[in-house]
Amino acid sequence: MTTTHALEERIAHLERALEELSALAAGQADDINRLKARVRTLMEREAGREADAGGGVVFGDERPPHW
Numbered sequence: 001m002t003t004t005h006a007l008e009e010r011i012a013h014l015e016r017a018l019e020e021l022s023a024l025a026a027g028q029a030d031d032i033n034r035l036k037a038r039v040r041t042l043m044e045r046e047a048g049r050e051a052d053a054g055g056g057v058v059f060g061d062e063r064p065p066h067w
Helices: 003-052
Strands: none
16 A cells, blocks of 8 residues: 555545534534524523513412412
């Protein structure tokens, strides 16, 4: 095996690895964007619930108001 052939083979393996890593990173970016959107939706939903509840804080040792 010549040195040139060995270098070409190594470059081919590195290019394939780079393509695989690039595809993996692109997939992770899509996952991150989807999860960010889901978190944003959940945060908005929870903010709406807190606004509807009047924003009161309930402590564990308080008796309910009907007692």
